[in-house]
Amino acid sequence: MRLVVARCSVDYVGRLTAHLPSAVRLVMVKADGSVSIHADDRAYKPLNWMSPPCRIEESPGVWRIVNKAGEELRIALEEILHDSTHDLGVDPGLVKDGVEAHLQELLAATPTVLGEGLTLIRREYPTAIGPVDLLCRDSTGATVAVEVKRRGEIDGVEQLTRYLELLGRDPLLAPVTGILAAQEIKPQARVLAADRGIRCVTVDYDALRGIERDELTLF
Amino acid sequence: MRLVVARCSVDYVGRLTAHLPSAVRLVMVKADGSVSIHADDRAYKPLNWMSPPCRIEESPGVWRIVNKAGEELRIALEEILHDSTHDLGVDPGLVKDGVEAHLQELLAATPTVLGEGLTLIRREYPTAIGPVDLLCRDSTGATVAVEVKRRGEIDGVEQLTRYLELLGRDPLLAPVTGILAAQEIKPQARVLAADRGIRCVTVDYDALRGIERDELTLF
DNA sequence: CTATAAATGTCGGAG
C-alpha cells in the first residue's frame, strides 16, 4: 500500500463526471492497483476512487487510472507532502455476526417467536421470483410467508407482497398470509404492511440468541 | 489526518458484531475523529470503521472508539510500523454532473423523447406520498406519470405504481398511465412494469444532451 | 459472466 499526501486536483469521467479542485488530500494506492482519494472527514467514503481491476499510468505530475469499462480517474499532483509504501500482506478477512442470514437462521429454529403455534415448512422456499425467507404453517393450517430483514422498510413489504400474490395462486398453499420480521420496522413500512394485511413482528436479536442458548443448555 | 500502519486486531460491536484477526493494516484517523481500517485491497470500503460523530479513547496498546448510539470499535495495536500526522485543511468538495436530477431536467425539456406528442404539466408534481418526477399529458389528453431513474429496477416500478394508484383517484387527472424512464432497465423491472401496464423507455443520456445542444444552437 | 438482494450501507434533503 502506498500512501501519498499531496496537493492535487482530480477529475473522474465515467458513470458521471466529477471534478475536485486543488487541495491537500490523501491518495491511497492499494496492492490490487485500486486508488482512493480521501479528505480529512467522513470515515467511510472516499471523495473519489477507482475500483479494481484497473490500471495506473504514472507520469511525472499526473496519474491516470483507467478500468476496462473506460472509466477514468486523473490525478494532477501539484505538491507531494508525504509518500510512503508499506507491505501489508494478505488480510485474513472479517468475521461477521448478526446479519440477516443469521437472523433468519435463528427464526427458523424458533418460529413461535413470530406467532403462537407457527411451524416451519422450509427456509428459502423457492418461487419463480426468488426464494421466500421462511415458509411456515400456523395453528389453523394456513400457510404463512415470512420476510426477514434486519431493518423493515417499504422494500421488504413490496417484496413480501409479490411473494404473497404468487403463493396465493398455489391451491396447495392458499390461503397465504404474510409476516414481516425485523429488528426494527420503519413507520412507513408498518403503514403499508397494515394496508396489505401483513403482520409486522419486531425481533430482539440478542434475546433470540439467548433463547437459542437456553434451548441448547436444556440438552 | 493520522495514518498508522500497524499489526492489529479489531472488534466491532454495534449494529452487528465483527472481528478482525491480527494482521498488518492501515488505520486512518480523520480530523472529525472518525476511524477506518483498510486492508491492501478494495478501493472503496474499509474492513471496519466508525463514522463521526464519535470519540476515541486512546490507551497504550488499545484504541476504543465509541459513538452516541453505543456502537464500539476496539483496535488492539500489537506493533506500529508507521505513524504520521498530516494537516489537510478543509476540502473544497466535489462537483458532479450526470445524475438523475440532470436526466430529469433534460427529459422535462424534451418530453417527446418519452412518447409522441407528450407535453409537460410539471416537474416534481407534489403528492401526499412524495413528488412525481414528471407529470405529462399525451396527445389524447390523458395524464402520464413519469418516474426517472438512472437505472430502472423493481424499486422504481413499485414507486411509480404507488403514484399511479394515488393519481388515478384524482378525477381531474384520471386516467393516468405510467412511464419508467431510465438509461438502463433491468429485465425483472421490465417484467413487473409490463404486468402493471407501465411503459419502459430507455434514454441515451449523451444523445439527449446532444439534442439539447442542437436545440440551443437553433437560437 | 449477468442478475439479484443485502449493507454496520452512506449521504443529502425535506419536514
Place this chain on the structure above:
DNA sequence: CTCCGACGTTTATAG
C-alpha cells in the same frame, strides 16, 4: 430529529 430516496452506491451470491 426522523423519514425517504439516490448513489460513480459497493459487495456478495446465485444462476
